[in-house]
Amino acid sequence: MEPLLTVKIPGVKKRYSGKVRDLYTVDKEHLLIVSTDRISAFDHVFPTGIPGKGIILNKISNLWFKNIKVIKNHIVEDNFDNFPKPFRDFPELLKDRAVIVRKTERIDFECIARGYLIGTGWKDYQETGSVCGITLPPDLQLAQKLDAPLFTPATKEDTGHDINVPMEVMRARLGEELAYRLGESTLRIYEYARDLLDRQGIILADTKFEFGFADNEIILIDEVLTPDSSRFWDKESYRVGTSPVSFDKQYIRDYLETTTWDKNSPPPPLPDEIVMKTIEKYEEILHRVESVFSR
Ligand SMILES: Nc1ncnc2c1ncn2[C@@H]1O[C@H](COP(=O)(O)OP(=O)(O)OP(=O)(O)O)[C@@H](O)[C@H]1O
Numbered sequence: 001m002e003p004l005l006t007v008k009i010p011g012v013k014k015r016y017s018g019k020v021r022d023l024y025t026v027d028k029e030h031l032l033i034v035s036t037d038r039i040s041a042f043d044h045v046f047p048t049g050i051p052g053k054g055i056i057l058n059k060i061s062n063l064w065f066k067n068i069k070v071i072k073n074h075i076v077e078d079n080f081d082n083f084p085k086p087f088r089d090f091p092e093l094l095k096d097r098a099v100i101v102r103k104t105e106r107i108d109f110e111c112i113a114r115g116y117l118i119g120t121g122w123k124d125y126q127e128t129g130s131v132c133g134i135t136l137p138p139d140l141q142l143a144q145k146l147d148a149p150l151f152t153p154a155t156k157e158d159t160g161h162d163i164n165v166p167m168e169v170m171r172a173r174l175g176e177e178l179a180y181r182l183g184e185s186t187l188r189i190y191e192y193a194r195d196l197l198d199r200q201g202i203i204l205a206d207t208k209f210e211f212g213f214a215d216n217e218i219i220l221i222d223e224v225l226t227p228d229s230s231r232f233w234d235k236e237s238y239r240v241g242t243s244p245v246s247f248d249k250q251y252i253r254d255y256l257e258t259t260t261w262d263k264n265s266p267p268p269p270l271p272d273e274i275v276m277k278t279i280e281k282y283e284e285i286l287h288r289v290e291s292v293f294s295r
């Protein structure tokens with residue numbers, strides 16, 4: 001199977017091409033989002049795709065969207081057979097990879113929930129003893145579970161490098177009430193998914209959500225609880241102090257750390273073995289999420 005790296009729908013103008021997803025305008029109120037097989041790490045898109053990744057991401061996101069009741073979401077149609085023309089004429093590009101969503105006015109923050117100390121949170125903690133301005137107890141270890149999950153915002157930057165910021169920055173930009181509601185929704189969704197995944201032997205270490213406004217309502221948008229937006233760890237082999245076995249992009253990040261790539265120049269192609277292993281991990285987490293909802 002060849003990876004789908006670029007989507008071209010004849011006669012339809014693309015509205016936006018993100019690192020992983022491409023957006024088309026359906027009508028005044030709706031967008032079509034296609035998940036490609038592109039993969040990004042450290043904010044760079046790789047020349048090598050992961051065949052079938054977009055389909056896996058789309059399936060995982062849609063399962064969560066159907067089941068999360070904490071807040072409304074943007075999905076309008078996830079069944080390709082019900083797509084309007086001209087989109088319905090392109091099953092080879094869109095089937096199982098695309099959704100029609102409500103167009104929203106995006107809130108330009110990534111809303112992150114962290115249950116464990118890892119990634120940029122761990123880096124921040126080692127340098128400052130805090131994460132996004134939240135002071136933590138001393139002597140915490142890598143991958144340690146936090147007493148309570150933290151809400152930490154990051155600003156969405158056009159350059160692609162999102163920046164972790166203290167809650168005060170979000171309050172100042174969005175107002176007290178909206179910032180509070182985003183934090184509450186983020187933590188409630190995180191806790192809901194964390195508890196369900198725990199029963200499938202998965203630790204949800206952290207995850208990131210995006211929200212938007214439509215008709216004065218806050219709506220959950222983008223993708224949810226996928227291996228592109230979350231860290232999923234194997235519960236059985238988890239040991240505090242060590243980097244956990246994970247079903248997400250970590251395998252690629254770890255591989256890249258063994259190369260000479262400086263994260264500031266065009267990224268290198270990925271070896272077959274890394275591609276295969278990544279597909280396996282993404283498939284594994286799809287199966288676990290399907291098991292969550294299979295009864
Ligand atoms: N319902 C929606 N209304 C408006 N924008 C949306 C909606 N759902 C998702 N988006 C936006 O669509 C894009 C999805 O593409 P992708 O995730 O590949 O982008 P990205 O590389 O992460 O870029 P960005 O930094 O712009 O989010 C994102 O910019 C996301 O914010």
Ligand SMILES: [Mg+2]
Pocket residue numbers: 018
């Ligand atoms: Mg994105």
